[in-house]
Amino acid sequence: MTRNQLNAGLALGSVFLMAGIVVFAPPVPPASAQTQAERICREQGITPKTEGYEYCLSQATRAIEWGKPEIAYTMARVTADARDSCLESGLSPATSGYKNCMERETHARSLLVFTDEPQYDRDIARQ
Secondary structure: OOHHHHHHHHHHHHHHHHHHHHHHOOOOOOOOHHHHHHHHHHHOOOOOOOOOHHHHHHHHHHHHHOOOHHHHHHHHHHHHHHHHHHHHOOOOOOOHHHHHHHHHHHHHHHHHHOOOOOOOOOOHHHO
16 A cells, blocks of 8 residues: 555545534534624623613514514614713713613614604695
8 A cells, every 4th residue: 555545545534534523413503592692782892790781682682582683783782872872971880870871872772773764645844
């Protein structure tokens, strides 16, 4: 047996071994909706110790469960924008005023994100 034949045999054996591992290995389960939502919230800077995390997590998890990941990203962005707005207004994260601001801002911003422009069938201003 020549050196080339030995190398070819080892390569072919390795391919069959890897194919066997792939075929008989248990499948990797998909990440849960909550795990995906946690990742999405973290990507927007909303961590478990910050105000708005529970809101972000609940809204993003629900969106993932509905099969709407784009809404999960939108809700995480809404929470991050609300946080930024409350911090820019000078509120300290450890205060009740900050918590109230977060509740108001996340609610108002989520309503604005999913509100469609009204459609009129005629120009009502010229009546």
